[in-house]
Amino acid sequence: MNDLTKDTPAPAPAPAGTPLVELTGVSKSYGNVRALREVSLEVHAGEITCVLGDNGAGKSTLIKIIAGLHPHDAGTYTIEGEQVRHTSPREALDRGIATVYQDLAVVPLMPVWRNFFLGSEPTKGRGPLRRLDVAAMRGTTHQALLRMGIDLRDVDQPIGTLSGGERQCVAIARAVHFGAKVLVLDEPTAALGVKQSGVVLKYVAAARDAGLGVVLITHNPHHAYLVGDRFILLKRGTMSGSHLKKDITLDELTREMAGGSELDELTHELMRRTTTAPPATDPENPA
Amino acid sequence: MNDLTKDTPAPAPAPAGTPLVELTGVSKSYGNVRALREVSLEVHAGEITCVLGDNGAGKSTLIKIIAGLHPHDAGTYTIEGEQVRHTSPREALDRGIATVYQDLAVVPLMPVWRNFFLGSEPTKGRGPLRRLDVAAMRGTTHQALLRMGIDLRDVDQPIGTLSGGERQCVAIARAVHFGAKVLVLDEPTAALGVKQSGVVLKYVAAARDAGLGVVLITHNPHHAYLVGDRFILLKRGTMSGSHLKKDITLDELTREMAGGSELDELTHELMRRTTTAPPATDPENPA
Amino acid sequence: SSTGGKRAEDRAKRAAKANSSAVNTPHWTFAMVTHSGAGDTFWDIVQSGAKQAADKDNIKFLYSNSDQANEQSQLVQAAIDQHVDGLVVTLAKPDAMKAVVLKAEKAGIPVITINSGSQESKEFGTLGHIGQDETIAGRAVGDELNKRGKKHALCVLHEQGNVGHEQRCAGAKATFSGKMDNLYVDGTNMPDVLSAIQAKLQADKSIDSVVTLGAPFAATAVKAADQAGSSAEVDTFDLNAQVASSLKAGTLGFAVDQQPYLQGYEAIDLLWLYRYNANTLGGGQPVLTGPQIVTKDDADALLAYTKRGTR
Amino acid sequence: MSPVDDERLAPRSVVRRLLARPELGSAVGAVAVFVFFSIVADSFLRASSLGTVLYASSTIGIMAVPVALLMIGGEFDLSAGVLVTSSALVSSMFSYQMTANVWVGVGVSLLVTLAIGAFNGILLVRTKLPSFIITLGTFLMLTGLNLGFTKLISGTVSTKSISDMEGFPTAQDLFASHWTIGSVDLQVTIAWWLGLVVVATWVLLRTRAGNWIFAAGGNADAARAVGVPVARTKIGLYMAVAFCAWISGQHLLFSFDVVQSGEGVGNEFLYIIAAVIGGCLMTGGYGSAIGSAVGAFIFGMTNKGIVYAQWNPDWFKFFLGAMLLLATLLNAWVRKRAEAAA
Amino acid sequence: MSPVDDERLAPRSVVRRLLARPELGSAVGAVAVFVFFSIVADSFLRASSLGTVLYASSTIGIMAVPVALLMIGGEFDLSAGVLVTSSALVSSMFSYQMTANVWVGVGVSLLVTLAIGAFNGILLVRTKLPSFIITLGTFLMLTGLNLGFTKLISGTVSTKSISDMEGFPTAQDLFASHWTIGSVDLQVTIAWWLGLVVVATWVLLRTRAGNWIFAAGGNADAARAVGVPVARTKIGLYMAVAFCAWISGQHLLFSFDVVQSGEGVGNEFLYIIAAVIGGCLMTGGYGSAIGSAVGAFIFGMTNKGIVYAQWNPDWFKFFLGAMLLLATLLNAWVRKRAEAAA
Ligand SMILES: Nc1ncnc2c1ncn2[C@@H]1O[C@H](COP(=O)(O)OP(=O)(O)OP(=O)(O)O)[C@@H](O)[C@H]1O
Numbered sequence A, B: 001m002n003d004l005t006k007d008t009p010a011p012a013p014a015p016a017g018t019p020l021v022e023l024t025g026v027s028k029s030y031g032n033v034r035a036l037r038e039v040s041l042e043v044h045a046g047e048i049t050c051v052l053g054d055n056g057a058g059k060s061t062l063i064k065i066i067a068g069l070h071p072h073d074a075g076t077y078t079i080e081g082e083q084v085r086h087t088s089p090r091e092a093l094d095r096g097i098a099t100v101y102q103d104l105a106v107v108p109l110m111p112v113w114r115n116f117f118l119g120s121e122p123t124k125g126r127g128p129l130r131r132l133d134v135a136a137m138r139g140t141t142h143q144a145l146l147r148m149g150i151d152l153r154d155v156d157q158p159i160g161t162l163s164g165g166e167r168q169c170v171a172i173a174r175a176v177h178f179g180a181k182v183l184v185l186d187e188p189t190a191a192l193g194v195k196q197s198g199v200v201l202k203y204v205a206a207a208r209d210a211g212l213g214v215v216l217i218t219h220n221p222h223h224a225y226l227v228g229d230r231f232i233l234l235k236r237g238t239m240s241g242s243h244l245k246k247d248i249t250l251d252e253l254t255r256e257m258a259g260g261s262e263l264d265e266l267t268h269e270l271m272r273r274t275t276t277a278p279p280a281t282d283p284e285n286p287a
Numbered sequence C: 001s002s003t004g005g006k007r008a009e010d011r012a013k014r015a016a017k018a019n020s021s022a023v024n025t026p027h028w029t030f031a032m033v034t035h036s037g038a039g040d041t042f043w044d045i046v047q048s049g050a051k052q053a054a055d056k057d058n059i060k061f062l063y064s065n066s067d068q069a070n071e072q073s074q075l076v077q078a079a080i081d082q083h084v085d086g087l088v089v090t091l092a093k094p095d096a097m098k099a100v101v102l103k104a105e106k107a108g109i110p111v112i113t114i115n116s117g118s119q120e121s122k123e124f125g126t127l128g129h130i131g132q133d134e135t136i137a138g139r140a141v142g143d144e145l146n147k148r149g150k151k152h153a154l155c156v157l158h159e160q161g162n163v164g165h166e167q168r169c170a171g172a173k174a175t176f177s178g179k180m181d182n183l184y185v186d187g188t189n190m191p192d193v194l195s196a197i198q199a200k201l202q203a204d205k206s207i208d209s210v211v212t213l214g215a216p217f218a219a220t221a222v223k224a225a226d227q228a229g230s231s232a233e234v235d236t237f238d239l240n241a242q243v244a245s246s247l248k249a250g251t252l253g254f255a256v257d258q259q260p261y262l263q264g265y266e267a268i269d270l271l272w273l274y275r276y277n278a279n280t281l282g283g284g285q286p287v288l289t290g291p292q293i294v295t296k297d298d299a300d301a302l303l304a305y306t307k308r309g310t311r
Numbered sequence D, E: 001m002s003p004v005d006d007e008r009l010a011p012r013s014v015v016r017r018l019l020a021r022p023e024l025g026s027a028v029g030a031v032a033v034f035v036f037f038s039i040v041a042d043s044f045l046r047a048s049s050l051g052t053v054l055y056a057s058s059t060i061g062i063m064a065v066p067v068a069l070l071m072i073g074g075e076f077d078l079s080a081g082v083l084v085t086s087s088a089l090v091s092s093m094f095s096y097q098m099t100a101n102v103w104v105g106v107g108v109s110l111l112v113t114l115a116i117g118a119f120n121g122i123l124l125v126r127t128k129l130p131s132f133i134i135t136l137g138t139f140l141m142l143t144g145l146n147l148g149f150t151k152l153i154s155g156t157v158s159t160k161s162i163s164d165m166e167g168f169p170t171a172q173d174l175f176a177s178h179w180t181i182g183s184v185d186l187q188v189t190i191a192w193w194l195g196l197v198v199v200a201t202w203v204l205l206r207t208r209a210g211n212w213i214f215a216a217g218g219n220a221d222a223a224r225a226v227g228v229p230v231a232r233t234k235i236g237l238y239m240a241v242a243f244c245a246w247i248s249g250q251h252l253l254f255s256f257d258v259v260q261s262g263e264g265v266g267n268e269f270l271y272i273i274a275a276v277i278g279g280c281l282m283t284g285g286y287g288s289a290i291g292s293a294v295g296a297f298i299f300g301m302t303n304k305g306i307v308y309a310q311w312n313p314d315w316f317k318f319f320l321g322a323m324l325l326l327a328t329l330l331n332a333w334v335r336k337r338a339e340a341a342a
């Protein structure tokens, strides 16, 4: 129903240069665990900001702050120049920020189509007869998934019975459908097949072209380098680097993500043990 | 504590040529959903069998049958020549089959170290004084994770508060630690960072070198091609191909995984839209 | 010991109150521990009798109750811990209370038993027993039903496993010459009481009288009989305002009263008499407060008393 | 595309599909219980008996509907039973003490009852304690307040009669009337019950609120993350329980005229039992309003059927437990078979 | 490596660490209740009162221990209350009818009680119905059986006295003796209670079974997937409840000599309340045995404290509810503060 390249209304133009979302010196602790310290980030309309980092670096925590799931402890969070402090994800959603969480945030026992529209259900009729527009909801869900390469048997299946990748596609399709200004994706391609990963990257690029700001988290430097405009590197909760695309090569990026020299050693070790030739030089899927 | 390359006891030699695990014509339905039809697969000692396929193709279902989580509806399942029909994962574990599930199978509220040893807790003392060997459990857990590049603050943290990748590392480290004959891994590197992915592939190769049979599921053709010896391709619940490494190139494999020509089109489309140069020709991480 | 503070203030208050009450004996504390469930009409009237006596006798009156034997004995123990000056207990479950009653006596606390347990009371060496044996009350009902020519009666128990209820029904069954069925209903669920009695009357058309064990259930039984199209007469144990007016109106046959007010009042008064004057009553025999059969003829006189909650 | 065309789906008959639904799968147990008592109890099949059984079911069913919704939303309400009594006590005592038209009392009672429901809900979402402990607290407090206030105001443990007060007859028409059709006596509570089931089913399946209820019970964190107002949904559910408690309370008052302050204790479990027999999960996220009605009906039939069968009353509870267990087992078995059928 | 050295961790004081544990966080509420009643109730602080309060707590506490374990394992047992009575009835009636040494009756009772526990557990894992409905079924059936059998055998609702039978004194020593130390009367149940708490804590924290209990309640599917015998664990838990019910039942019998068949109904909730106040999650996977003891103690203190404080008994339940709610709130608040402290 909603193809980003044509349907999404262009976001209201922000004052020139004002980022859609800006975090400055943001910190966050869970109890006595300091997950984020003094992290800054900007998301501009028509740009893709990639957040990269090791496992446990604090990427998802950053995302959750942007999405309004957790309030930040320190620092400032501004949306289009206006300082905010979300107390619920609803507020972020209402400001046009749509998020795909790493743990997907689905309700396992509910049918796929109900999950797809959860929290933003379309209705028809009025007064006491106002009711869910069930036919539209089912149709949209099936179409949106089909476009991602998932041909569901039955949109009435509880989402808990879908495969991991299918579930992830539902979450992404939902965010893309509702994303108005900013699209936040936490490892969207983690469980996806080659084809689906390609579709997601295509969506991300399309969203950017349509003028949305995108935050993308990934562990795949190829994916990141392919679509990203800015790269924020996190390490053990602090920022260890922030680069524009033009300032960095894929090689350097990969090296930084893996923590430098350790990687070489590892590759070397693996090479020695495996009897295979080094992998073909084909570009990573789908690029 | 348990470095596969030296500690794991060599598996008892099976009769020459008998696969460790063999599935023949296995089918499985969930209610009226036919998830697998007539799938066959062999796992040999010292070999890595990769199961590849689109989202929802039935890979995890296959894994769950091998792991004893679901019984199969039709076909035969033999372990070292002996026909089995597991009614619980315990039986598979007792036969030396250790599994990493896609949904990880952890108990969120329990501390990391308890999760690590869940179901196979080491004890000390005897009679009524037989008790968990807590010190050893904590130590082993911390060491095993450190070797994967995860430096946990506190192994007493509930595992539910770990990041997605950290959790996945616990599950993998656990399977590697307990894997005796067959190691089954369902998308082990999905949520992992560049470094951790490398470590996991190293582990997989080490397990093979130590004479274990390995079943690896992945969506990353590079990973698969790097370590795999056999490739089973699933499509919509049926087998669409089975290849030995020598019979196929990475290119062909990637193409088959993505469903053939559709991929080219997609890549093309993405290329056109993004303004970036095609990605560098570096090999995928860490290869 | 001290000259100020809360205690002194209390003492002053007590003194003031003592002047206003009928007697000027010391301000003793008497406790009553019953086997009643919560919010039971019968025990409510017992309590108001006891309170009335306590006011007159310059007594501080403590009340506690539990329908679990274990819990009731703990409550008696709590009263002993508080060093009360006199104790009133019910012996619905005599064996459970034995140890703790003996303990109270050993601690020098005079004990009077009320309501049920006339036999055990003596055995436990209490000062006396005031009440009525539930079995005797039941027998009176059986006799009255015979007198009224009833052939098939239904005994409605609103608490399953309650000893007193079982004794009432068993007593009635013992003297009743017709057939008597038991029916258990859920006393805290009035619609259930209604539909259960209704169902029973529909199932067995030969039932010609319904006996409820508590006053509040009588009106419901009348309604049930009405809706089931049964002409069974409804009779009940105990009284309340509704029962009295129904008796007067003729919708109820009779009620068996055991004068709960008297049980409470007399128990406290006797304790007072004992402490003040070492009096006892009954000469080693239980003092009976019932059963008294109340019919249409007596209803009028009682209506006023039931309305103020003392009958 | 029709899903049945997919080669990955085995065809499945319409009957099996229907039986797999939580609403209908539970009906099999009800039919079995009905047939059973029709055989063993002579008087069970009479029209008048049906009226009695329906009345008994409706008094539980009215409350089972919101309790089922609440359970789908992932919470309990242990105060539901005494809240009914509180609601009746408030109308009765307010009308009597103020010598007001009973409708005024009824209105005040609605406000008070809804306020108590809101109190439960707000305390729950604020403190994040389990609903078991919160509503246990209100259960005990209401039990105490019912008794304490009634004694304070009326001097006894029950209220004064209000049957001679203004407005009583009209209120009785609404809450406690009955129609006699032939030999069947149908209480108005049956209409209330069916009405509530229809409304609740509509809300659950066809409104946004329904979607939110399922989500709040199925995975509250996920629901919150995608913008569902979980806290408001839960408060609303507690208020729905309160609303139905008000209806039940007014029925109690206007059909028995006098209210005993000690009533209602323990009834909360009957409501939960009805919901669970009807297929609601204790863990939330799954169930239906129709199921709760079927559960209440099974309970009502069994409870009264044993009386009609004239079995030895000493064993009453034993039969009740065994029959409920069997009916639920049958329900679950049918639903599982229907789902698993390839 | 010491975790405190990690730059990603804020330092945290020992007190805060202890308060964050489920065992100890709940103790704050207990201290508060104790202090409160010491001030408002003159006789509360007397040594003899302490004995009474401890005894009251122990009778709930003995059952709260296995019930807490069961809740950690993710299940309920609504039959726990009447099972205690059943257990007492079996020993009493068996000994009396067979004119056997009472120890024979006690032994038979143990077997029967364990069998009922195993029945609950097996039915649960076989049918996969929620434990609420299964144990509700056994609850009702046991209630019926208790009354039915007792009336069948004794002709009344209570058993015959067995105090003059062989073996009674020794059995009484074990299950219902008490020591008087100064003016404090300490019942043997207190020793049973503390013993059970110690054993249960050891099992939970230091044995494989304990690990399995947490896992079965925290995520049964995951536990099964990694090879935990979830079904056996749950059956074992039900048998642990049965074992403690046997202890409580024998205490009931040997301290009162005669058993009332209708007792025990409703007590199952007291056990659950104690466990929940002590920090057990209703959803399973979290809690402690010590917590259940603290919960039982809070409940016992409050329940008796109100009596000692001589407050108006009409409002008893109100005070009880309010105090329990406040104590639990305080517990939860302290634990949250302790955890959240950066
Ligand atoms: N419990 C279930 N009930 C019904 N259908 C199920 C269930 N589990 C899986 N399925 C269906 O079976 C199919 C195969 O699922 P499976 O999890 O094996 O896929 P997969 O190949 O592992 O996919 P992915 O790469 O996304 O993990 C999917 O279409 C899924 O919808």
Ligand SMILES: Nc1ncnc2c1ncn2[C@@H]1O[C@H](COP(=O)(O)OP(=O)(O)OP(=O)(O)O)[C@@H](O)[C@H]1O
Binding pocket: A030, A031, A033, A034, A035, A053, A054, A055, A056, A057, A058, A059, A060, A061, A062, A102, B160, B161, B162, B163, B164, B165, B166, B191, B193
């Ligand atoms: N609720 C929580 N309580 C305590 N610690 C937490 C909690 N959530 C996350 N953490 C910790 O905070 C750190 C950052 O977690 P986060 O999920 O943001 O990492 P991430 O960068 O997304 O990692 P991954 O790539 O593995 O998903 C981790 O070390 C984790 O253990």
Ligand SMILES: [Mg+2]
Binding pocket: A059, A060, A061, A102, A186, B163, B164, B165
């Ligand atoms: Mg993350």
Ligand SMILES: [Mg+2]
Binding pocket: A163, A164, A165, B059, B060, B061, B102, B186
């Ligand atoms: Mg999968």
